[in-house]
Amino acid sequence: xxxxxxxxxxxxxxxxxxxxxxxxxxxxxxxxxxxxxxxxxxxxxxxxxxxxxxxxxxxxxxxxxxxxxxxxxxxxxxxxxxxxxxxxxxxxxxxxxxxxxxxxxxxxxxxxxx
Amino acid sequence: xxxxxxxxxxxxxxxxxxxxxxxxxxxxxxxxxxxxxxxxxxxxxxxxxxxxxxxxxxxxxxxxxxxxxxxxxxxxxxxxxxxxxxxxxxxxxxxxxxxxxxxxxxxxxxxx
Numbered sequence: 001x002x003x004x005x006x007x008x009x010x011x012x013x014x015x016x017x018x019x020x021x022x023x024x025x026x027x028x029x030x031x032x033x034x035x036x037x038x039x040x041x042x043x044x045x046x047x048x049x050x051x052x053x054x055x056x057x058x059x060x061x062x063x064x065x066x067x068x069x070x071x072x073x074x075x076x077x078x079x080x081x082x083x084x085x086x087x088x089x090x091x092x093x094x095x096x097x098x099x100x101x102x103x104x105x106x107x108x109x110x111x112x113x114x
Numbered sequence: 115x116x117x118x119x120x121x122x123x124x125x126x127x128x129x130x131x132x133x134x135x136x137x138x139x140x141x142x143x144x145x146x147x148x149x150x151x152x153x154x155x156x157x158x159x160x161x162x163x164x165x166x167x168x169x170x171x172x173x174x175x176x177x178x179x180x181x182x183x184x185x186x187x188x189x190x191x192x193x194x195x196x197x198x199x200x201x202x203x204x205x206x207x208x209x210x211x212x213x214x215x216x217x218x219x220x221x222x223x224x225x226x
Contacts, residue, residue, distance in 0.1 A: 043215075045214040088156060090215070101172070
């Protein structure tokens with residue numbers, strides 16, 4: 001069982017549609033990060049959410065951190081083919097002696113068809 | 115510009131051989147990480163380091179080792195390569211767990 005569970009695992013939609021992907025855990029996180037990874041490349045950071053209930057917007061992407069800091073969501077409005085990629089959430093569980101123990105979810109693989 | 119580089123990008127090795135994957139960063143970050151990425155598992159943490167002479171085991175550390183003799187480098191060694199270690203390996207560095215982790219481009223390792 002992964003510390004961070006992401007859903008759905010795969011998502012295929014048409015250009016212009018909206019979508020939401022989720023990142024859930026039973027653990028509390030000091031912060032969560034969302035990354036996007038393209039084939040043959042390493043992940044690249046999109047956003048970090050720190051405060052419970054926080055909402056951050058990055059153009060058509062809206063990120064929310066749950067009030068209890070155990071979950072997060074990524075909503076994309078009017079998806080475009082350029083949004084295609086693997087979306088990963090990551091975080092270091094709060095309260096561990098080692099707060100640099102960054103863990104990743106398995107990711108949501110998004111395909112946006114033109 | 116600061117960067118993080120991995121080498122080689124691709125490697126094929128035989129079962130039982132020792133293999134070392136290189137990771138070099140010029141961000142001057144104290145934290146460095148090694149992950150493996152397999153379909154359905156995402157990125158799994160192998161080893162990580164807070165700084166020079168510090169190393170820690172991650173969730174899938176068996177069969178792997180690292181050493182940190184300077185800030186810039188964290189080589190990953192597979193002591194006796196096994197087919198189960200066929201994977202894509204990513205190195206990353208960060209200032210701390212709340213800031214961005216910068217990733218290398220990955221090393222695709224095949225153990226035959």
